[in-house]
Structures are given as C-alpha cells and as structure tokens.
Amino acid sequence: MSKESAELHINFSVIQDNISYLKTNISDHTNFLSVIKANAYGHELEEFVSRLNDFTDGFAVVRLDEAMKIRKISNKPILLMQGVYQQNEIDQVIEHNLMTVLHTHEQINLYKDIQSKTKIWIKFNTGMNRLGFQMSEADQIQSFINDQNVLMTHLASSDDPSDPSNQKQMSKFQDLYESFSTKSERSILNSSGVINFPSHAYDWVRCGIGLYGGVSGVSELKTAVTFKSKIISINKIKKGDAVGYGGRIRAKQDMSIAVVYCGYADGFPQSALDGTSVRINDKEAKMFGRVSMDLITIDITHLNDVKFGDWVEFWSPQHSINKFADYNKLISYELMTRIDQRVRRVIYEN
C-alpha cells in the first residue's frame, strides 16, 4: 500500500475550452491574461504555460519566482499583480521583461527609473479598500499616466451582478480615467467580471478562477481536475452506531461505509459536512462522519456494486467543484489552492 495516494488529474483541454468560452464574452482587441498565481490555482504553473501558451495573450502572477518560471518557457507578456518592493527585484523586472503593478507610495521612487523600460500598471482603489492609490492621490502618479501604461482596479463583488458596489466602482474608475488628459490602457475585470460586466473589458482582462471552472452557476465552465482517491475498507455498521471522531453522526439504519484514502493532510477540507456529495463509479454518494487526517468516510448503503479499491471522486469535470464549495459554504479558490503536494499530480492526456 505504500504507493497508494490521492490523485489530482489535470485536464488542460478543459482549461482550453474554458478559455474559449470566457473569450466569447469579449472582443478580439481585449488582451486576455491568464491568472496563474499560486501554481496556477494548484494546476501546475509550468504545465499550464507549456500547454496553453498559444491560447492566451499573457500571464499574471504575484511572485517574482513564478514570473521567472514562466519566462523560461514563454515570451508572452507577464504581469506581477502586486508589484515589487526592492531594487534587486526591479532589476529582475527589466532583465526578464515583466510588467509590474504600482499600487502604493512606497514604490514610486523605485519605479521612476523603469518608466520607459516596461509597461507599468497603476492600481487605484475604487472601493475594495485593499490595494491601490486613493482617487485623491491621482496627482502623485501623474507622471506614470501615458498610452504605454495601464490604469487598473479590482472589483470586490463581481460575482454578484446585483451588488450596487460594482456600478460604484466602475463609475469611479471612469471618472478617474476622464480626469487624465493623457489616456492610458485600462483593466478592471476578473473572471466573474468578464461574465457579468463584459462591456467593461477594455484593453486587458485578468481571468483566473474561470479557467479552472470555479465559477458557480456558469455551466459552460467545467472543473478542470479530477480529485479522487481509493476505497481502502468497507464496513458494515448497525443502526445506532456512530462513525468517526466525536461520533458526529449516527446510523439511522444498518449501513455500509466506505473508508477512503484521503484526509485533511491532503488538503481535503476538514470542515466538510455530512451529506457532501461525491461520486463512485458514476453514481452519487454522500459523506458520513468527520474528515480525519488521512481518511474520509462515505455512505455507500445504496450502492451494491462498490468494492475495495474503487475510486471516489470528490470533484471532477462531471461533478463540479462548485457543488462541493456551495454545499460547504467554502470557495472554489481555496479548495483548489490547498491541495497538498503529497497528492499525486497526473496530467490527463486525451
């Protein structure tokens, strides 16, 4: 059993289809950046770039080491979405021809020297109150506003089109843009933005979660991985018996329980609730009992043909990660990025 492991099968043709679908929302002259920070949301950054380089106009990451990995295999534009903070990093930005974000005063001096050497994205805070200059500080970055550079902002609630904050943020951004006499390029939208506000796509969009199928309610976008592990025991329990730590749940009838070789140390959320839906041999089954460090328990009472060694799919192209996330009040972003390195990665070849 020593080689046994939960597996994460990554299907890049699903990601390619998701990119195509997202692109149908925007025009040809909008540049499409694939956001592949955090190891491509757990989908293996270098595999992503080498397979999908031709289907995107560029890449966006957060860390310099991620950008350098991409640069080794691609000569497309690469954006550092949280900028850099030190002179040696600025040198790397120029040496590797990276685009970088300017979002705070402390970066202004550092960025002055590279103004003519690369595209700088100037980030404004239009209401999310996380990164970006305040609208009242526009005069401080005046010298960076030109047609080579990009004005950007980030929406706090683009996944909820009825939230009035979206219109507020977009109209602030419009006011800002109009206040400068020299025009720069513009970028607002992430994945949900591209789906819900495509008329604001402008010059660049920055799509992450949609590539991987993590946007709830959009059936065209499919989960790009199969996260699964094997059954290593099947137990018969009696009515009234409890399962797992704390005896969280008790059998209301005689039951069959499958024990699966995966737990929270693999990145499976410990908070997953009883009733969370999984798939075994193309049929649905439900979690029964608390998640342990290395084990999960599933109710298979209604499935007669399930046996030792069968695979249990937690999420897959056929069983959306959003179903798992929504039921457990978790977000697909976190589910994707917390899968542990000990889970065996398999690139699905079709």
Ligand SMILES: *Cc1c(COP(=O)(O)O)cnc(C)c1O
């Ligand atoms: C992560 C990130 C994105 C991508 O957002 P998704 O919701 O994953 O599409 C876009 N812009 C910024 C600034 C980000 O940090």
